[in-house]
Amino acid sequence: MAILEVKDLSINFGGLKAVDQFEISVEDNELVGLIGPNGAGKTTIFNLLTGVYTPTEGSIYLNGVDTKGHKPNEIVMLGSSRTFQNIRLFKNMSVLNNLKIAYHNRMTYGFFASILNTRKYKDEEAIADQVAIDLLKVFDLDGFKDELAKNLPYGKQRKLEIARALATNPSILLLDEPAAGMNPQETEELMETIKLLKTKFKISILLIEHDMKLVMGICERIVVIDYGKIIAKGKPSEIRRNPDVIKAYLGE
Amino acid sequence: MKHNIEKIRRALYGPTLINYIVVAVIFIILFTLVSTGAVNRYISNLMILVLVMIIMSTSLNVATGFLGQLHLGHAAFMGIGAYTASLIAIGLEDAIANGFVLFLVSTAGAIVTAGVAGLIIGAPALRLRGDYLGIMTLGFGEMVKTIITNLKGLTNGAQGLYGIPRIMTFPIAFWTTVVVVTLIFLFMNSRHGRAILSIREDEIASESVGINITRYKLTGFVVASMFAGVGGSIFAFSIGFIAPTTFNFLKSVEIFVIVVLGGMGSLSGSIVASIVLVAMPELLRDFSQYRYLLYSTLLIIIMLFRPQGLMGTKEFNIPRLFKRIFGVYKEPSSKGSDS
Numbered sequence: 001m002a003i004l005e006v007k008d009l010s011i012n013f014g015g016l017k018a019v020d021q022f023e024i025s026v027e028d029n030e031l032v033g034l035i036g037p038n039g040a041g042k043t044t045i046f047n048l049l050t051g052v053y054t055p056t057e058g059s060i061y062l063n064g065v066d067t068k069g070h071k072p073n074e075i076v077m078l079g080s081s082r083t084f085q086n087i088r089l090f091k092n093m094s095v096l097n098n099l100k101i102a103y104h105n106r107m108t109y110g111f112f113a114s115i116l117n118t119r120k121y122k123d124e125e126a127i128a129d130q131v132a133i134d135l136l137k138v139f140d141l142d143g144f145k146d147e148l149a150k151n152l153p154y155g156k157q158r159k160l161e162i163a164r165a166l167a168t169n170p171s172i173l174l175l176d177e178p179a180a181g182m183n184p185q186e187t188e189e190l191m192e193t194i195k196l197l198k199t200k201f202k203i204s205i206l207l208i209e210h211d212m213k214l215v216m217g218i219c220e221r222i223v224v225i226d227y228g229k230i231i232a233k234g235k236p237s238e239i240r241r242n243p244d245v246i247k248a249y250l251g252e
Numbered sequence: 253m254k255h256n257i258e259k260i261r262r263a264l265y266g267p268t269l270i271n272y273i274v275v276a277v278i279f280i281i282l283f284t285l286v287s288t289g290a291v292n293r294y295i296s297n298l299m300i301l302v303l304v305m306i307i308m309s310t311s312l313n314v315a316t317g318f319l320g321q322l323h324l325g326h327a328a329f330m331g332i333g334a335y336t337a338s339l340i341a342i343g344l345e346d347a348i349a350n351g352f353v354l355f356l357v358s359t360a361g362a363i364v365t366a367g368v369a370g371l372i373i374g375a376p377a378l379r380l381r382g383d384y385l386g387i388m389t390l391g392f393g394e395m396v397k398t399i400i401t402n403l404k405g406l407t408n409g410a411q412g413l414y415g416i417p418r419i420m421t422f423p424i425a426f427w428t429t430v431v432v433v434t435l436i437f438l439f440m441n442s443r444h445g446r447a448i449l450s451i452r453e454d455e456i457a458s459e460s461v462g463i464n465i466t467r468y469k470l471t472g473f474v475v476a477s478m479f480a481g482v483g484g485s486i487f488a489f490s491i492g493f494i495a496p497t498t499f500n501f502l503k504s505v506e507i508f509v510i511v512v513l514g515g516m517g518s519l520s521g522s523i524v525a526s527i528v529l530v531a532m533p534e535l536l537r538d539f540s541q542y543r544y545l546l547y548s549t550l551l552i553i554i555m556l557f558r559p560q561g562l563m564g565t566k567e568f569n570i571p572r573l574f575k576r577i578f579g580v581y582k583e584p585s586s587k588g589s590d591s
Contacts, residue, residue, distance in 0.1 A: 050460065052456075071459075073463055088460075090450050093450070093453060100446060101446050109442070115435050124443075
């Protein structure tokens with residue numbers, strides 16, 4: 001069964017069809033790229049998948065569950081988690097707490113447990129600490145756990161955002177331009193990280209990216225959209241030679 | 253892994269023995285001063301007013317400092333709490349002889365009504381942001397004042413409510429404040445408190461990691477309102493007379509100023525600012541009108557040099573302070589080895 005199954009997805013903003021009959025199916029532990037020129041509707045698709053926008057028509061199934069009518073925070077519980085094009089961290093909180101917030105829904109203690117300082121509260125907090133630290137270690141961030149998120153260098157902030165998305169225990173990770181603003185060396189490092197995610201956490205990844213080297217280098221399949229419509233899909237080698245894609249990027 | 257969890261669990265931030273000792277010492281000193289008559293009745297009443305302000309400012313800090321919402325009607329919840337507690341106490345005065353029990357029962361009522369009011373106003377208001385929310389809470393505050401004024405049969409209207417049993421003593425006020433501040437502190441250090449903080453930091457990101465932001469905004473607001481009810485209750489029992497005008501817009505602003513000055517997001521900042529800003533104008537009475545000049549100047553100076561407030565978002569950490577002073581400090585441990 002596909003982790004993410006999208007059919008006939010469309011959204012209109014007034015008279016503008018921002019996304020038109022989009023469809024995609026992401027299998028377990030698959031890495032799919034979503035590319036397209038500026039303004040093609042890539043981020044809009046992410047916002048539809050995560051419940052920020054309600055689609056005009058079409059359906060989105062996540063782990064077999066229809067996401068229709070679910071709020072963004074409920075869709076996270078169904079198994080998708082995202083990062084943002086312009087990093088959105090909890091800037092004035094410690095690196096560790098950034099992750100612990102994402103772990104929120106996997107803890108169960110209530111209000112009274114916290115104000116009474118019960119054993120359950122302490123145990124769950126300790127486990128959350130341990131999970132967060134383990135996750136930070138994967139990204140080589142454990143040395144920064146008590147730093148405020150805003151004090152991290154740019155590349156590490158990106159990594160922290162991915163780590164935070166993983167802390168919700170998703171089955172699919174939606175990465176919105178993770179390499180934006182990175183230098184070639186940082187991009188290289190990011191590619192390694194994404195590969196590692198796939199092998200270590202066994203999750204599916206849907207990736208929006210402009211950096212062609214990264215997309216062509218790691219994606220197994222690529223979907224290309226322009227003006228909200230799918231213009232091509234296939235393996236990286238096929239996409240590279242596709243005349244429609246070349247036309248969309250470079251013009252006639 | 254198992255061993256690690258045990259270690260982290262022990263080091264967890266929480267009330268440690270040393271905190272209890274320091275609070276107890278402060279209490280013993282103040283209580284001795286009050287009970288031996290070393291300070292006059294005026295000063296001991298002032299101390300209770302400071303304690304009320306500590307409750308008001310730390311609770312407003314939950315809504316404003318931690319949740320990040322502009323809330324300009326906090327005094328209204330204090331008023332709701334004060335009136336509820338007073339009316340219950342007047343009604344039950346003959347039935348319950350013990351002042352402390354009477355206080356507990358009335359305060360429980362105050363918490364409920366203030367909390368319900370918080371829920372009713374919070375649900376629609378928290379859809380708004382920033383200054384719009386500020387104006388709505390401000391309007392709500394004035395509404396409560398008007399309703400209290402017009403419910404003449406129950407509240408004696410604009411003339412105010414007389415004959416409230418003056419059951420407030422310094423120990424009751426002190427320990428209630430300690431309990432309230434501790435509860436807020438523990439709450440803010442839980443997953444629920446972190447969820448509230450994350451909303452202040454970035455609502456969209458918060459939602460994207462699975463936090464139900466509507467629920468937690470409302471939770472923060474209701475918690476703040478409930479404790480404001482406690483503040484109102486102590487206030488009423490210590491003064492013995494309350495009028496609708498006591499809980500007007502100016503009172504809300506006064507509490508707000510203290511939260512901002514102490515540092516939005518710092519409970520200890522709110523405590524320090526409450527002590528300074530309530531006690532100072534009273535203690536400067538010798539300077540007559542000049543004290544207002546001094547007060548305002550101080551506000552301007554603090555805002556110029558410490559725009560983040562006295563404490564910023566930091567907390568005053570007693571164990572760490574001891575370490576600095578005495579150079580020795582043992583990691584707080586969970587069982588037995590404290591002594």
